[in-house]
Amino acid sequence: MNTDLRIPSSPLERHARLLLRAYPAEYRAERGGEILDTLLEATPDGRGWPTPRDSVSLVTGGLRARADLNRRVPPGTALRQATIIGVSLFCAHRAGDSLQELAGMPQQHFSLLPAVVDAVLLILVAVLAWTGSRPAVLAGALGTLAAGMWWDHSDFAVLATLSHGSMHAPGIGALLRNAVPLAVPLAILVGVTGRSARPRIGWLAFPGISLALTAVALQMRNVHQIPAYTPTLSTALISGRSTAVFLLAGILAAAWLVTDTRPALGVAAFLIVFTLPDYFSNTAVFPQDFYNTNSSSLETIGTGLALMAALTLLLRRRARKGARTVS
Numbered sequence: 001m002n003t004d005l006r007i008p009s010s011p012l013e014r015h016a017r018l019l020l021r022a023y024p025a026e027y028r029a030e031r032g033g034e035i036l037d038t039l040l041e042a043t044p045d046g047r048g049w050p051t052p053r054d055s056v057s058l059v060t061g062g063l064r065a066r067a068d069l070n071r072r073v074p075p076g077t078a079l080r081q082a083t084i085i086g087v088s089l090f091c092a093h094r095a096g097d098s099l100q101e102l103a104g105m106p107q108q109h110f111s112l113l114p115a116v117v118d119a120v121l122l123i124l125v126a127v128l129a130w131t132g133s134r135p136a137v138l139a140g141a142l143g144t145l146a147a148g149m150w151w152d153h154s155d156f157a158v159l160a161t162l163s164h165g166s167m168h169a170p171g172i173g174a175l176l177r178n179a180v181p182l183a184v185p186l187a188i189l190v191g192v193t194g195r196s197a198r199p200r201i202g203w204l205a206f207p208g209i210s211l212a213l214t215a216v217a218l219q220m221r222n223v224h225q226i227p228a229y230t231p232t233l234s235t236a237l238i239s240g241r242s243t244a245v246f247l248l249a250g251i252l253a254a255a256w257l258v259t260d261t262r263p264a265l266g267v268a269a270f271l272i273v274f275t276l277p278d279y280f281s282n283t284a285v286f287p288q289d290f291y292n293t294n295s296s297s298l299e300t301i302g303t304g305l306a307l308m309a310a311l312t313l314l315l316r317r318r319a320r321k322g323a324r325t326v327s
Contacts, residue, residue, distance in 0.1 A: 022059045091207065144186060
């Protein structure tokens with residue numbers, strides 16, 4: 001009899017099942033009933049929770065089982081999954097930026113549709129990566145890039161151009177310059193997407209962090225003040241929402257290091273992807289702007305590369321250990 005199919009009959013069994021979730025789903029399906037029966041028989045009558053010793057043993061055993069399972073993932077697949085996490089986090093963050101800028105625009109004078117479409121497609125293409133369908137991600141990426149250029153050519157872009165003394169809408173050079181920071185990450189996302197590299201659904205929590213912070217920042221926005229000087233969550237947290245996203249995602253990813261390096265690799269990829277396209281567009285595509293490039297961009301790229309290198313070495317070491325365990 002599979003104990004997992006029974007309806008919990010006591011607080012002890014419900015709490016034991018909760019602790020049992022430390023094990024991977026595959027492991028619970030195979031041996032969960034046996035572990036649960038043994039735990040219930042060993043727990044003294046009248047207790048609502050297993051003993052502290054048994055609880056710690058159950059959780060640590062579950063973490064070891066998860067680590068053993070994750071070590072069997074080939075390093076190449078793990079790197080692709082981590083990259084999907086990082087680029088999806090970038091897409092969600094950029095969508096959040098669009099929505100925040102949209103909230104500060106005088107709606108009676110400008111079309112909001114391009115920015116809304118841009119934000120929605122950014123979120124959609126990030127979610128599509130979780131399906132593992134490269135054609136779907138490619139279609140979404142092309143649509144997102146078109147929406148981004150549409151927004152650049154909208155009345156908001158015209159206003160930005162006029163504020164710098166020009167009386168013309170952005171030309172093809174400006175449109176390409178703005179498209180590069182979006183096209184590079186989308187191209188990376190298309191390249192790494194595949195059925196064998198589908199990330200876990202639970203990892204959508206990482207881009208969800210950015211969207212959640214956007215919602216909080218919009219709720220805290222004071223509509224009676226100038227948007228640029230409004231005290232919101234973005235202005236309150238060091239250098240803005242980017243810092244908050246990195247810190248919260250980094251803390252969450254670090255907690256995973258006990259069993260899996262992929263979430264932390266994803267956050268390191270986000271650091272690179274978030275900064276590299278802007279740096280590339282300012283130096284390689286438009287070298288005349290080289291001296292305007294923020295030096296912190298290089299520091300961020302270096303930090304991300306160093307983290308990815310260190311975590312990749314750790315990933316390969318765990319993969320070798322997992323191969324020895326299986327053999």
